[in-house]
Amino acid sequence: MQCWIISIGDELLIGDTINTNASWMAQLLSEYGVEVERIVTLKDDLSVLKETISDALDSVDLVISTGGLGPTHDDVTKTAVTDLFDTELIVHEPTLSFIKKTFKKRNIPFSKSNHLQAKVPADSEVLFNEQGTAPGLWLEKNNSILVVLPGVPYEMKHLMQKKVLPKLRKLLNGNVVRKARYLLTSGIGESTLSDEVVGDLSSYFNENISVAYLPSTQGTRIRVRARGSSEEDVENKMRPVIEHLKKSAGEYIVGEGKDLHLAKVLGELMTEKNLTMATAESCTGGLLGSKVTDIPGSSRYMKGGIIAYANEVKVKELDVEAEDLQKYGAVSKVVALQMAKGIAQKMGADIGVSTTGIAGPEGGTREKPVGTVWIGFWNRDQHFAIKGEFTKDRWVNKERSVFVALEMVRRILLNISEMPYGLQKQTV
Amino acid sequence: MQCWIISIGDELLIGDTINTNASWMAQLLSEYGVEVERIVTLKDDLSVLKETISDALDSVDLVISTGGLGPTHDDVTKTAVTDLFDTELIVHEPTLSFIKKTFKKRNIPFSKSNHLQAKVPADSEVLFNEQGTAPGLWLEKNNSILVVLPGVPYEMKHLMQKKVLPKLRKLLNGNVVRKARYLLTSGIGESTLSDEVVGDLSSYFNENISVAYLPSTQGTRIRVRARGSSEEDVENKMRPVIEHLKKSAGEYIVGEGKDLHLAKVLGELMTEKNLTMATAESCTGGLLGSKVTDIPGSSRYMKGGIIAYANEVKVKELDVEAEDLQKYGAVSKVVALQMAKGIAQKMGADIGVSTTGIAGPEGGTREKPVGTVWIGFWNRDQHFAIKGEFTKDRWVNKERSVFVALEMVRRILLNISEMPYGLQKQTV
Incomplete structure (x- = not known):
């Protein structure tokens, strides 16, 4: 499955906000074997959005957009989707009552623009957002999927993990199995680690297995990726490399896991x-x-x-x-x-x-x-x-x-x- | 002047690297009045690169790419440019001798792939890179400019500041002046601020002036952008909106400035x-x-x-x-x-x-x-x-x-x- 990520928001184009959403999604999708072909960052402009989303749906199986779902006049993502799918906006009652309840709890008056938050394109499946006022959307057209998510990072992450991935997993079933394992190292420079401690790994490599060193503030993560016909097959392919890494870099390895934190x-x-x-x-x-x-x-x-x-x-x-x-x-x-x-x-x-x-x-x-x-x-x-x-x-x-x-x-x-x-x- | 930024590299599409280069450039360019219309992240794929760069040159006056200039086989940016501009690669002698000197100093053997680093498309102006082995390039075609920069952040930043901006500044002279001002608000929700406190601003809007609400963890920033024939003209256009905002949202406004922090x-x-x-x-x-x-x-x-x-x-x-x-x-x-x-x-x-x-x-x-x-x-x-x-x-x-x-x-x-x-x- 191939994917485009479309990030929407003027703040991304004037450099006010770094696009961490796109990287986070790309990493997660890659793990599930979805190939991210392109990341496009666009301003909140109706015609540009319509053109690019349409182009994306023609090019790949999966298009995920984030942002532009807020209540103000410059948020136009929903209008773009409604136009493209030739449908109309209808009120989604569960979302409306959730928003009203949230506002009441926080003692914020419920205004007209908040009402708009509960409207969704008639043909979409709503990905209910327990973390905020903008629901996610899932739409399908000519065998391509369009997923529309809010730009607020923790809302986007929640919807990706709880709503989007379970649906994708079903669609991806029966395909080649891909897996990645991550070893976090700390307190050693990337080149010392790769050149002097771990050494040459090329004898392990082939088209089904690869290793990368990913530096971060905490330390260098070593990522081992493999693909095969089954979970077991993939595990067997990875094992010799992981063993080599653990043997050579043992004391520097903090632990295993993609989001592992040293503090944890x-x-x-x-x-x-x-x-x-x-x-x-x-x-x-x-x-x-x-x-x-x-x-x-x-x-x-x-x-x-x-x-x-x-x-x-x-x-x-x-x-x-x-x-x-x-x-x-x-x-x-x-x-x-x-x-x-x-x-x-x-x-x-x-x-x-x-x-x-x-x-x-x-x-x-x-x-x-x-x-x-x-x-x-x-x-x-x-x-x-x-x-x-x-x-x-x-x-x-x-x-x-x-x-x-x-x-x-x-x-x-x-x-x-x-x-x-x-x-x-x-x-x- | 309108611009597309094209970020090239597989590591950006699997989420291993966050695209901070693009944000940094977008921020700098915005300051100089260049409007970044789009940021596109692509993999190192020759045909995709050629298609997108060509598309970009047709759409805007300025296209800046980063990445894909390394010495390995998956770096194809220079090939894409050479093909698009229907020219050939020639050796740039000053770069070649600089690379050789650098390698000698670091005691690294000079290999054939390093030789390739010193080759540039015949029609390009070389932006000499004192910080690394991949020079930047400046090319022009049908009134549009293509700037090709390395992806290593400090090399890219060096070339942007020392080589690209001085050239752009000359071109921007005498053009339309564009400015943006930012007011940081705190302790009030975006929709309450826009709907109830600030109210309708549409009477101020025309093609020369716009307002956007940009939410962040600290609070909502209000951005006012305007363009005009001179600094003074732009200031005059902005003044009534800024006055309206200060009058209506006074107590919520923490201060003015794009990178203003509440703690500051x-x-x-x-x-x-x-x-x-x-x-x-x-x-x-x-x-x-x-x-x-x-x-x-x-x-x-x-x-x-x-x-x-x-x-x-x-x-x-x-x-x-x-x-x-x-x-x-x-x-x-x-x-x-x-x-x-x-x-x-x-x-x-x-x-x-x-x-x-x-x-x-x-x-x-x-x-x-x-x-x-x-x-x-x-x-x-x-x-x-x-x-x-x-x-x-x-x-x-x-x-x-x-x-x-x-x-x-x-x-x-x-x-x-x-x-x-x-x-x-x-x-x-």
Whole structure:
């Protein structure tokens, strides 16, 4: 099955919004063996929409659009579909009553433009949207399928997973089986991983199997894809490659899964070992705590943290020595060490993690340029800090610090002595 | 001038890479008054490329492609261009010697496929690439321009800024002037804003002026675009609409600017009023602190915060009454109020902000479903909490809580009595 994705919205064409929806859908569809042939981003313009959707339906079996379903005058996707399918808009009662209920709960007056949200083309199957006011639509014409989804990412994702994929799965049955497996690695650069650790994989490759390295903020994901005549056949084809990867890159592999998060794996380890942690953050300003608590159930092991932005907070709340702050500066090994120990003791946690660095864009010096970050660790057995030298970008520096910190803790919990990116443990 | 951006590469169609190149270019081009009409993402397929580039050159004045310039067999962009312009590939000597020098420096053997990198279509102007081995190309045909750039983001950006824009600027001179202004609103729904607050704007509209509502996590941005014969002419055309918007939506408008962030505006207000703040976070787990400290210079007004995930931390660090925790639960007005006051006093800050809620997916009850979040505020004059009822999605709930909290503080600082989304201030 071949597919075009059509992303609709002026905000995408002036660069205000990055089109993450299209990538997310493309990845999911690829996994199910749907080949995404083209992604087209268009403005909210009736004639352009009609022309492109029509062109798409002539070219491929499946067309999925997102966006342009809002209540304002510049949202014209539904009009385009109604025109193209030569039908009319009718009220979809379940959606109407759901919208009314939602508005009542939130105490928002129900206006005329909201009424329009509940209207759908007469020939469409409604994909009921429990997460928002714009329902999805499924239409068929000359053997091609048009799926119309809202542009709000979590609504689109909900409808893709709960409504669109189950229907597609039925249609795809009986075809070639395709599968992908993902191994997440962390704390090692992509080229070191591929060239020095994993090495040459070409002897495993043929038209039915492929491997790709996909870098991300958390670390590099290794994707193994294969196709075959059955689930079992595909698994058998993948096994030797997966075994090679696990054998060669073992310690760097955080776990398996496409959407696997380092914080999730860390949480599982913390739970398994019945340990608790606490965070003391300066340059990351709360981002480390936020990533840890992005994981449902993190309250089992996350006691809490202190965002010690001001130096007085470091002294008063984390027992950092005022004298050392003066002598070594807030961005120093000594302060990172004291912060990690201070937070663990204060919160009664088994593990304390700290960050202190120069996020930028200002504040760098020749000795401590922007991007210099100290990450501290304390537990009953170990007390050390590692020093990262990251980028000039404030936001990248915050993210990198957080993921290096998470990977540092993961390695400690697994008794892996090497620290992320080969950084050296430095003690008092 | 109207433009299509063509992004080339299989990795974009399987969702491995998010197309940030296209957004970056679209934003830059929009600023220069170039209207990006369409972004098309295609695979490395010769016939598809030829067809789409040809189509693009027929439709608009400017076509920019990125990607497909590498040395491997699946990179076919140069072949497509050579075919379309009915020309041939010739060696570009300066590029060839630059590549050879680069390889020598890096100690990499110079292979035949690298030689191909230095070949360009005979009719093209070479945009010399100091950052990599694939040069950019500038070609013209029937009054339309085709710019061919590499897909590596920093190479593309370098060539856009140093080579493409200076050439475009000359062409754009003396043409129609186009401008866009953006007003960021917060704490009000898109449809309420457009239907009830701003009202009908159609009397202002004509072919030279348009208004769009662009929703985002922070709030709705209102974009006003106009074109005219001079900067002054454009400003004059925009003025009545901007005045209408400011008059009708005044209190909801956070400020003006395309990339304006609520946290930035809040930071300016805090600095101006010489105030300090501190945060006490339960359900947002550090995200509020992180957003506040995303702003360079936030150390001037952000003292720090406590991530009080465990109840014992709420009691010990924030002086929440254990009895009240027991009686009302952690997600309650009483606890939110105590957290806000507790953190302000502990950190010696003028303002304390707290969040406590059920982020989900687990932990909801009939009385307190997932998405219930209390946001507390304390300063010397006011002490209250507001109750949000958000979504079923953990991550969305964290984000919403943070932006409602930031907007709440902004409104207090400006003596605006209405709280975000009309939520009621609740006191002890």
